[in-house]
Amino acid sequence: MPPRVIEINQLVKIYQMGEVEVRALDGVDLLVDVGEFLAVMGPSGSGKSTLMNIVGCLDRPTSGSYILDGVDVSKLSRDERAVIRNAKIGFVFQSFNLLARTSALENVELPLLYGEFGWTTELRHNAARASLQRVGLGGREDHYPSQLSGGQQQRVAIARALVTNPAILLADEPTGNLDSRTSEEIMGIFQQLNEEGKTIVLITHEPDIAQHAKRIVHVRDGRIQKDERIEQRRVAIGRWAVRHRSATHPGPSPLCGVGVTG
Amino acid sequence: MKNSIQRLGNITIVGLKAISRNKLRSFLTMLGIVIGVGCVIAVVAIGNGATKSVENTINSLGTNYIMLFPGAVTQSGARLFTGNSNLTPEDADAIKAECPAVAYVCPTVRAAAQVVAGELNWGTSIQGVSTDYPLIRSWNVDQGDFFTDQDVKSTAKVCVLGATVAENLFPNGGAVGQIVRIKNVPFKVDGVLERKGGNMMGQDQDDTIVAPYSTVMKRLSGKTKLDMIQISAAAPNLVQEAQSEIEAVLRQRHRIPPGGDSDFQMRSQEEIAQTQAQSMGTLKNLLLIIAGVSLLIGGIGIMNIMLVSVTERTREIGIRMAIGAKGRHILLQFLFEAVTLAIVGGLIGVALGIATSGVVRHFAGWPIVVTVDSIALSFGVAACVGIFFGFYPARKASRLDPIDALRYE
Ligand SMILES: Nc1ncnc2c1ncn2[C@@H]1O[C@H](COP(=O)(O)OP(=O)(O)OP(=O)(O)O)[C@@H](O)[C@H]1O
Numbered sequence: 001m002p003p004r005v006i007e008i009n010q011l012v013k014i015y016q017m018g019e020v021e022v023r024a025l026d027g028v029d030l031l032v033d034v035g036e037f038l039a040v041m042g043p044s045g046s047g048k049s050t051l052m053n054i055v056g057c058l059d060r061p062t063s064g065s066y067i068l069d070g071v072d073v074s075k076l077s078r079d080e081r082a083v084i085r086n087a088k089i090g091f092v093f094q095s096f097n098l099l100a101r102t103s104a105l106e107n108v109e110l111p112l113l114y115g116e117f118g119w120t121t122e123l124r125h126n127a128a129r130a131s132l133q134r135v136g137l138g139g140r141e142d143h144y145p146s147q148l149s150g151g152q153q154q155r156v157a158i159a160r161a162l163v164t165n166p167a168i169l170l171a172d173e174p175t176g177n178l179d180s181r182t183s184e185e186i187m188g189i190f191q192q193l194n195e196e197g198k199t200i201v202l203i204t205h206e207p208d209i210a211q212h213a214k215r216i217v218h219v220r221d222g223r224i225q226k227d228e229r230i231e232q233r234r235v236a237i238g239r240w241a242v243r244h245r246s247a248t249h250p251g252p253s254p255l256c257g258v259g260v261t262g
Numbered sequence: 263m264k265n266s267i268q269r270l271g272n273i274t275i276v277g278l279k280a281i282s283r284n285k286l287r288s289f290l291t292m293l294g295i296v297i298g299v300g301c302v303i304a305v306v307a308i309g310n311g312a313t314k315s316v317e318n319t320i321n322s323l324g325t326n327y328i329m330l331f332p333g334a335v336t337q338s339g340a341r342l343f344t345g346n347s348n349l350t351p352e353d354a355d356a357i358k359a360e361c362p363a364v365a366y367v368c369p370t371v372r373a374a375a376q377v378v379a380g381e382l383n384w385g386t387s388i389q390g391v392s393t394d395y396p397l398i399r400s401w402n403v404d405q406g407d408f409f410t411d412q413d414v415k416s417t418a419k420v421c422v423l424g425a426t427v428a429e430n431l432f433p434n435g436g437a438v439g440q441i442v443r444i445k446n447v448p449f450k451v452d453g454v455l456e457r458k459g460g461n462m463m464g465q466d467q468d469d470t471i472v473a474p475y476s477t478v479m480k481r482l483s484g485k486t487k488l489d490m491i492q493i494s495a496a497a498p499n500l501v502q503e504a505q506s507e508i509e510a511v512l513r514q515r516h517r518i519p520p521g522g523d524s525d526f527q528m529r530s531q532e533e534i535a536q537t538q539a540q541s542m543g544t545l546k547n548l549l550l551i552i553a554g555v556s557l558l559i560g561g562i563g564i565m566n567i568m569l570v571s572v573t574e575r576t577r578e579i580g581i582r583m584a585i586g587a588k589g590r591h592i593l594l595q596f597l598f599e600a601v602t603l604a605i606v607g608g609l610i611g612v613a614l615g616i617a618t619s620g621v622v623r624h625f626a627g628w629p630i631v632v633t634v635d636s637i638a639l640s641f642g643v644a645a646c647v648g649i650f651f652g653f654y655p656a657r658k659a660s661r662l663d664p665i666d667a668l669r670y671e
């Protein structure tokens with residue numbers, strides 16, 4: 001049996017809006033194993049982003065438990081969650097969220113600045129460069145986000161998410177700002193990374209995009225309505241990443257086994 | 263430990279980059295600090311200069327020195343001077359003869375004139391004095407001799423040149439024995455005074471010619487009264503006594519009834535130095551106020567810009583937090599940015615302060631002393647301003663919620 005990455009039990013998130021209680025998540029159970037490629041789907045307001053924020057340790061649940069990569073993270077403090085985010089989670093956002101006027105290489109290096117492991121400048125450069133190569137952007141290290149296309153910017157964001165070799169990649173509508181061709185390209189990269197063993201959680205409301213995953217979880221009104229495995233998943237056209245199958249991650253990550261202290 | 267240092271280094275670089283990306287704004291932010299620190303440097307420099315100049319005054323005049331001016335001081339302390347002096351050479355003689363606490367007396371008249379020697383000419387001030395002058399001012403001749411009492415009595419056309427005048431009229435030396443023409447009257451040069459340098463107001467004391475007061479009155483100014491009498495008490499502790507003796511002698515000679523206002527006034531060396539220290543003190547206080555206000559405004563400026571910067575970069579903060587920055591990393595980043603702004607502003611301020619001091623020295627003629635202490639002090643103050651006013655915005659940044667920050671447009 002493959003090891004668990006995410007183990008969520010009876011997760012509840014309540015937003016208190018004055019008198020009104022909004023139950024954004026209302027008892028979610030979810031298990032994700034290493035190497036899975038999971039798409040979370042659901043209509044607007046169903047609680048997808050709320051779930052993603054908790055899974056990504058940006059927020060804490062009102063109740064319920066959440067064990068990430070063997071660590072109970074549901075009751076951690078702000079700083080402890082920052083450490084977890086840095087070590088175990090790679091975020092990819094809809095709006096790329098790269099730092100402007102900062103080169104692609106520096107953007108990718110960013111998570112290493114805050115890591116618990118003391119990265120020298122040289123190690124940082126090498127790790128960032130390898131990560132950019134992995135998403136097919138070798139040679140664009142010195143480009144600024146404004147000099148890159150949307151698809152390329154999202155690839156830089158993926159490289160940044162990968163650089164610490166996290167336990168999961170969390171992508172919230174990563175293709176929401178991209179045209180269909182570029183979306184396919186990005187999904188190709190995700191599929192490639194998944195084939196290399198990366199666990200991916202993808203949030204989308206586009207069925208076409210969700211079909212690239214191996215499993216789809218449907219959320220409605222803060223609950224999981226349907227959990228299906230995809231027998232014949234869609235393979236991204238022009239699987240760009242296949243051509244780079246030989247690209248390897250920069251050695252064993254020093255972040256492996258980083259736990260939370262205190 | 264090593265890791266934390268490494269990380270601290272990385273975070274400081276992040277702060278530096280933010281500053282260099284926004285150069286003009288960063289400079290404007292620093293301006294208050296620049297002016298504030300500049301003022302502190304100038305204040306301390308002028309303050310030190312004032313102390314030094316008071317010392318110089320005391321040294322150059324001697325502790326026994328008393329100056330006697332014509333003109334009354336009313337009960338209310340206002341100084342009245344009608345323009346007509348009533349001090350005569352005979353008053354001076356009487357003081358010397360009748361006041362035991364007085365050692366030397368020098369009747370003094372002044373005139374300004376163009377002095378010609380051969381092809382060269384030089385505009386300078388002429389002081390008519392007696393042979394007590396070198397004794398009162400402890401100012402000896404360097405070449406030749408001072409004129410004699412006989413010269414004073416006989417209104418001889420002789421003079422002694424200050425070093426600056428000698429240099430300008432006789433660039434090749436050999437002034438002694440030559441003839442200079444002052445207002446077309448030929449004067450024989452008896453000697454050249456030793457160099458004394460600038461006085462407390464920065465005037466070149468060597469740019470002068472001294473001659474017998476009798477000759478100056480008769481040949482050059484046509485005055486019959488003295489401009490001033492310079493006096494030296496017999497000992498430093500006799501200055502007060504000398505002043506009362508002089509007052510008694512003059513009131514009697516000028517027939518001033520008891521209770522009436524004197525028609526002259528005296529100032530001792532100590533009083534002169536005090537007046538001077540006071541006027542410099544006023545300037546110093548003014549500059550200190552400017553410095554304080556500028557530093558305050560500078561600090562508020564930094565706080566303002568940092569707050570704007572935090573708002574503008576809310577999204578950046580969200581991104582950094584999402585990928586693992588802790589609150590204190592963000593706090594340090596912004597604090598470092600504020601402190602850097604303050605310190606770079608401080609550096610520019612130090613340069614400005616030194617430049618200002620130089621300008622003050624050049625135009626106002628005060629001696630100015632820039633010290634390492636004052637530079638260190640202003641640096642410390644600038645850094646403290648940066649920390650103090652940078653802390654609130656930095657803390658605000660560090661407390662942002664990553665989810666809200668990421669959503670910020
Ligand atoms: N910070 C908040 N305060 C109050 N209510 C919130 C907050 N965030 C989300 N909600 C509410 O929780 C519910 C779920 O929101 P969520 O953002 O998770 O939806 P979503 O599935 O991501 O929608 P979309 O597809 O539009 O992004 C909504 O009803 C929303 O109004």
Ligand SMILES: [Mg+2]
Pocket residue numbers: 048049050
């Ligand atoms: Mg959403």
